[in-house]
Amino acid sequence: MADETEPKKEDAKPEREKPELKDMSDICPIGKVLVFAEHILGDLQPVTLELLGAGRILADKMSQPLLCVVAGHELGDIPQRLVEYGADVVYVADHPELKNYRTLPYRRVICDFLESLPTQPHTMLLGSTTTGRDLAPRIAAHFDTGLTADTTELDIGHYEHTSKVDPTKIGLYPNCLYAIRPSFGESLKARILGPWKNPQMATTRPGVMTPLTREPGRKGEIIQVPVKLQEEDFRLSVDEIVREVSKGINLTEADVIVSGGYGLGTQEGFNLLQELANCFDNAAVGASRKVVDLGWIPYQNQIGQTGKTVRPKLYIACGISGAIQHRVGMSKSGLIIAINKDPEAPIFKFAHHGIVGDCYQIIPEMIKQFKLAKSTSGVKEVVGTH
Amino acid sequence: MASGFRIFVMVKQVPDMGAKAGLNPDGTIDRARAKRMLNPFDKFALQAALHTKKMYGGSVTAISMGPPPAVEILLEALAHGVDRGFLLSDRRLAASDTLATAYALYKTIQHVGEFDIIFCGLQTTDGDTAQVGPQLAERLNLPQVTYCEDFSVKDGNVHARRIIEGGHQVVIAKPPVLVTIANSYHPLEYKSFRGAWRVQQLQRKQEELAKYITTITLDDVGADIERCGLKGSPTIVAKTEKVGEIGGSCTMHEGKSVDELVKEVITNSNVEEYLLAGKS
Numbered sequence: 001m002a003d004e005t006e007p008k009k010e011d012a013k014p015e016r017e018k019p020e021l022k023d024m025s026d027i028c029p030i031g032k033v034l035v036f037a038e039h040i041l042g043d044l045q046p047v048t049l050e051l052l053g054a055g056r057i058l059a060d061k062m063s064q065p066l067l068c069v070v071a072g073h074e075l076g077d078i079p080q081r082l083v084e085y086g087a088d089v090v091y092v093a094d095h096p097e098l099k100n101y102r103t104l105p106y107r108r109v110i111c112d113f114l115e116s117l118p119t120q121p122h123t124m125l126l127g128s129t130t131t132g133r134d135l136a137p138r139i140a141a142h143f144d145t146g147l148t149a150d151t152t153e154l155d156i157g158h159y160e161h162t163s164k165v166d167p168t169k170i171g172l173y174p175n176c177l178y179a180i181r182p183s184f185g186e187s188l189k190a191r192i193l194g195p196w197k198n199p200q201m202a203t204t205r206p207g208v209m210t211p212l213t214r215e216p217g218r219k220g221e222i223i224q225v226p227v228k229l230q231e232e233d234f235r236l237s238v239d240e241i242v243r244e245v246s247k248g249i250n251l252t253e254a255d256v257i258v259s260g261g262y263g264l265g266t267q268e269g270f271n272l273l274q275e276l277a278n279c280f281d282n283a284a285v286g287a288s289r290k291v292v293d294l295g296w297i298p299y300q301n302q303i304g305q306t307g308k309t310v311r312p313k314l315y316i317a318c319g320i321s322g323a324i325q326h327r328v329g330m331s332k333s334g335l336i337i338a339i340n341k342d343p344e345a346p347i348f349k350f351a352h353h354g355i356v357g358d359c360y361q362i363i364p365e366m367i368k369q370f371k372l373a374k375s376t377s378g379v380k381e382v383v384g385t386h
Numbered sequence: 387m388a389s390g391f392r393i394f395v396m397v398k399q400v401p402d403m404g405a406k407a408g409l410n411p412d413g414t415i416d417r418a419r420a421k422r423m424l425n426p427f428d429k430f431a432l433q434a435a436l437h438t439k440k441m442y443g444g445s446v447t448a449i450s451m452g453p454p455p456a457v458e459i460l461l462e463a464l465a466h467g468v469d470r471g472f473l474l475s476d477r478r479l480a481a482s483d484t485l486a487t488a489y490a491l492y493k494t495i496q497h498v499g500e501f502d503i504i505f506c507g508l509q510t511t512d513g514d515t516a517q518v519g520p521q522l523a524e525r526l527n528l529p530q531v532t533y534c535e536d537f538s539v540k541d542g543n544v545h546a547r548r549i550i551e552g553g554h555q556v557v558i559a560k561p562p563v564l565v566t567i568a569n570s571y572h573p574l575e576y577k578s579f580r581g582a583w584r585v586q587q588l589q590r591k592q593e594e595l596a597k598y599i600t601t602i603t604l605d606d607v608g609a610d611i612e613r614c615g616l617k618g619s620p621t622i623v624a625k626t627e628k629v630g631e632i633g634g635s636c637t638m639h640e641g642k643s644v645d646e647l648v649k650e651v652i653t654n655s656n657v658e659e660y661l662l663a664g665k666s
């Protein structure tokens with residue numbers, strides 16, 4: 001069974017003699033860009049600001065306004081904050097039953113809202129969070145429209161469709177959403193399109209897109225939308241919400257991440273990494289999926305496509321090969337130093353400094369020299385560190 | 387619910403990326419040689435299904451869509467203790483995206499019969515979208531619990547703990563409901579010797595096996611062909627590209643003594659700026 005992320009044969013070889021392709025603008029017209037804003041108990045989620053940043057670029061490319069929709073109750077200054085982060089129009093669905101995210105009531109208001117619009121937005125973006133990945137597929141299925149999961153890049157561009165599977169679809173689509181994501185298990189990126197129907201939908205990884213700088217006092221339209229919930233929307237109730245205060249430094253907030261992979265050889269290797277991390281200010285320990293799967297370190301520490309996306313100032317990768325799924329989670333780090341004994345390891349293709357050698361020789365030497373560097377640069381050691 | 391729950395579990399066969407056999411040196415998959423396996427996430431769903439049956443009674447039906455070899459994972463599920471399996475297999479399903487997959491699975495479920503709880507894996511390791519579960523729930527007009535990591539039944543209601551950003555939620559729902567199980571749920575228990583042995587025996591007698599595993603086609607389930615496969619898929623992979631070299635060129639440090647290598651990196655980068663308490 002072929003998958004979404006596999007190239008489909010029809011597209012592999014473009015036709016030799018290309019007939020003039022029909023312009024399909026009427027099927028895939030330019031349109032507005034809509035971002036679904038996410039919050040937990042009134043806390044606007046960072047991914048929402050990132051989506052507004054990404055959405056702004058797409059909207060500007062089509063010279064269209066950027067819309068945002070938010071559902072909740074007593075949202076305070078959230079709608080205005082969304083405007084200050086780039087939205088031109090914010091639609092607010094306010095209802096006591098929308099206070100906490102729940103699939104069915106949210107699905108109801110978002111689908112009703114979309115149906116109430118005179119024309120569908122061109123693009124709709126949600127975060128690849130537990131909320132966005134819960135809601136987006138339901139909306140996409142309701143509208144029978146395409147949805148691409150976990151995108152890492154977005155763009156608008158043209159597409160020539162020549163596949164004969166459905167002759168009615170052959171033509172030139174001038175403005176499609178390019179939803180780009182890493183393809184499975186391979187060092188490939190897949191560009192996924194769904195220009196047959198608006199809204200073209202995508203979820204985007206938190207931590208990947210760049211938010212705009214807040215523009216205090218920016219003016220935008222804030223519009224209340226009617227909320228009509230139905231009895232069947234309450235088939236599931238939320239009993240309790242627990243927010244766990246994370247122990248130690250949060251990976252996504254750390255300035256420095258020291259990360260370990262299968263090359264460490266044993267679980268104990270992470271003690272050495274912790275020691276290295278201790279040399280730095282605001283540092284945390286990360287890991288590749290392979291060692292998480294082996295149970296050497298908890299899932300919360302996993303970096304990559306199915307783990308966290310991080311962007312520290314400094315990333316030190318120890319015994320990590322640098323598979324695409326790991327890379328998408330950390331490649332935007334400020335300075336990447338990789339230690340690997342294989343000079344051909346893929347991580348050396350995108351690290352800034354590569355050290356070819358054994359972790360167990362390099363890391364202790366690093367710790368030694370970092371300690372030395374600190375004492376010679378006049379920095380006082382914190383008294384009493386054991 | 388005198389006879390317990392009618393439990394369905396959705397399982398998919400995926401290529402085994404961990405196995406060296408199916409991997410080319412450049413990391414791409416050699417499909418001809420690639421090993422096949424039960425989607426790792428679906429093992430957690432299978433565990434949830436079997437555990438629910440064990441605790442509250444009922445039956446477990448495993449359902450899969452895929453090419454004929456996918457029958458292997460239904461046999462595996464049978465060995466683990468599911469009661470029966472259905473494989474939807476049809477060439478016209480080729481190149482289905484998640485929406486077309488969810489539609490075909492929806493028609494299959496309607497064909498198989500009534501249910502109380504459907505368990506899915508959170509996501510597959512090949513499609514890797516986590517979309518099929520919720521899209522299936524939409525087609526079946528069901529409430530859903532995604533990212534479920536704990537599941538129990540009290541007074542006929544499902545109690546489920548699901549992961550949310552920076553915490554978790556506890557939700558309650560009356561069946562029918564669709565649940566996607568996260569990999570923080572309990573791992574799948576080993577199959578019993580008896581289970582494995584029974585399946586081995588069954589494999590020897592096709593007509594016996596056919597009582598437990600049924601292969602069906604799109605015609606059997608009465609699916610609209612226009613909504614299946616490539617035609618029924620609103621997304622298309624237009625282009626794949628090798629990921630280009632990013633982050634510029636890597637300065638390599640090699641072939642020197644360990645202390646020289648480290649010294650070289652320290653002098654040529656700004657790594658010192660991040661040392662504890664920073665430079666004053």
Ligand SMILES: Cc1cc2nc3c(=O)[nH]c(=O)nc-3n(C[C@H](O)[C@H](O)[C@H](O)COP(=O)(O)OP(=O)(O)OC[C@H]3O[C@@H](n4cnc5c(N)ncnc54)[C@H](O)[C@@H]3O)c2cc1C
Nearest residue numbers: 261262263288289304305306307319320321326341342359
């Ligand atoms: C759908 C999907 C999602 C995935 N998601 C993620 C994800 O989120 N995050 C993730 O990380 N991976 C993910 N992966 C897995 C990914 O493809 C790789 O398998 C994984 O990142 C490899 O981990 P590794 O680098 O630790 O191990 P390996 O690839 O085994 O690399 C180990 C490296 O250590 C080096 N080495 C060995 N010994 C030493 C030593 N003594 N000193 C120095 N170097 C040494 C070796 O040369 C090698 O390069 C995913 C895979 C799939 C299919």
Ligand SMILES: Nc1ncnc2c1ncn2[C@@H]1O[C@H](COP(=O)(O)O)[C@@H](O)[C@H]1O
Nearest residue numbers: 397451506507509510513515516517518
């Ligand atoms: N072909 C399939 N057959 C049976 N179940 C599937 C299939 N594809 C996806 N699923 C189910 O949907 C879940 C999510 O898959 P995906 O959206 O591909 O990540 C999987 O863990 C399975 O439980």
